[in-house]
Amino acid sequence: MPLPLVAAGGLMRGAQIAAVLAAGACAAQLGTAFLPCPESGAHPLHKSALTDPRFVRTELTRAFSGRPARGLVNRFIREHGPYAPAAYPQLHHLTSGLRKAAAAAGDPQAMNLWAGQGHRLARTLPAAELVALLAAELAAARASSGPTG
Ligand SMILES: Cc1cc2nc3c(=O)[nH]c(=O)nc-3n(C[C@H](O)[C@H](O)[C@H](O)COP(=O)(O)O)c2cc1C
Numbered sequence: 001m002p003l004p005l006v007a008a009g010g011l012m013r014g015a016q017i018a019a020v021l022a023a024g025a026c027a028a029q030l031g032t033a034f035l036p037c038p039e040s041g042a043h044p045l046h047k048s049a050l051t052d053p054r055f056v057r058t059e060l061t062r063a064f065s066g067r068p069a070r071g072l073v074n075r076f077i078r079e080h081g082p083y084a085p086a087a088y089p090q091l092h093h094l095t096s097g098l099r100k101a102a103a104a105a106g107d108p109q110a111m112n113l114w115a116g117q118g119h120r121l122a123r124t125l126p127a128a129e130l131v132a133l134l135a136a137e138l139a140a141a142r143a144s145s146g147p148t149g
Pocket residue numbers: 008009010011029030031032033035042114115116117118
């Protein structure tokens with residue numbers, strides 16, 4: 001029996017969910033889309049950075065923890081990403097105090113702003129409303145793609 005395929009990464013709109021389901025995925029997984037929801041425990045600076053014009057792209061980086069993860073490119077990633085060693089969890093502990101201090105000082109340039117590639121399409125809504133909106137967009141995309149879509 002084939003393994004279930006869950007599509008993930010960069011999905012922010014119902015039409016994208018329709019596309020991955022039409023391509024054969026059995027489910028779609030969304031992370032960043034829910035990050036700005038009031039139910040999310042992310043730091044307020046992290047939430048607002050998703051659509052802040054200062055942060056226009058993401059990058060895979062080891063700068064914060066020593067293990068690759070995708071985040072909004074800020075000063076810390078630009079300065080320390082290029083030489084960061086594969087040293088998890090040592091790097092995680094090394095940068096922990098610095099990241100906390102940056103958050104306390106209101107400086108998103110030294111925080112770990114984890115985000116997927118669709119971050120600029122993030123919408124700040126309660127989670128239940130976001131799910132309802134995504135479901136409506138999915139239904140609309142399916143209706144407009146016709147009986148074979
Ligand atoms: C705040 C945050 C923390 C995350 N932490 C992890 C993690 O610890 N391990 C992991 O494999 N992926 C982590 N991810 C990546 C999610 O797996 C990813 O968001 C998911 O694949 C969906 O992609 P999307 O965010 O583009 O929708 C994290 C993502 C965010 C936004």
